[in-house]
Amino acid sequence: MRGDFTLTHSEPLITADNLGLEIAGRQLLQNITLELQQGEIVTVIGPNGAGKTTLLRLLLGLTRPTSGSVWRRTDLRIGYMPQRLQIDASMPMSIKRFLLLGQPGLSTDAAQAALQRVGASQLSDANLAELSGGEMQRVLLARAASRKPQLLVLDEPTQGVDVGGQSEVYQLIAALRDELGCGVLLVSHDLHLVMAATDKVLCINQHICCEGHPEQVSRDPAYLELFGDKVAPYTHQHNHAHSLSGDVVDEHGCNHSGHHSHNHSNNHPDKQDERK
């Protein structure tokens, strides 16, 4: 454990040292060493059952490791967005009540502001059990961000979000990172989107298969073995934005539909032959 030194701003928010978890003789995770800095977006990728959610739980202190150690900054304020939420449909609960639940000190105004920030203020009085998949993800993100966390932990934040809305969610996460100055740890399956929106990628399958900057990871043989060469860093810019309903909004703020031009500046290493 490293809890005995003086705090400075350059210290990581979380450090994991040779973390491992064995349950009933099965090694779910082993030798996971990582650091997450303030202002950094770290994305954990890996196939189903690789141990991604288990890793988040270890880092959050919800599960105790059987080897290695986790160190978190003292009094680290964490906003956690779980992969899924069990909702009892027979227990109606408004979104604003859900945001305040279990968050002592959070004012109604702050809850409403968080909803507004993720473009979901109109859902304030809606019933939690009746949200669509995409609406639910926004509400969970609002809840995670509502206490202005120093670390946002997001487990598959675009689950249930349609393809068009997914990149919008990642843009929102990056904007929240900038506004809050927080670190972000996220688990994702949206490889092509996430590769463009992250500072560091950790590719795991029980252990760390490879890690580093997205471009670096996408060329790593371990990554290619897991995911093939279908996905690669993909960075591009549009000369327009989309509203939450998906309409194109130009730089003057007008909505228009139909034809629109893109101004792509792509980096497609998968189209280059250097991996062959």
Ligand SMILES: Nc1ncnc2c1ncn2[C@@H]1O[C@H](COP(=O)(O)OP(=O)(O)OP(=O)(O)O)[C@@H](O)[C@H]1O
């Ligand atoms: N408490 C537990 N006891 C026993 N096995 C567990 C426990 N928690 C998780 N596992 C097992 O550990 C493995 C990793 O699970 P985990 O949910 O972390 O994977 P994941 O990478 O998040 O998967 P997915 O992409 O499908 O969400 C799975 O095989 C799961 O069954």
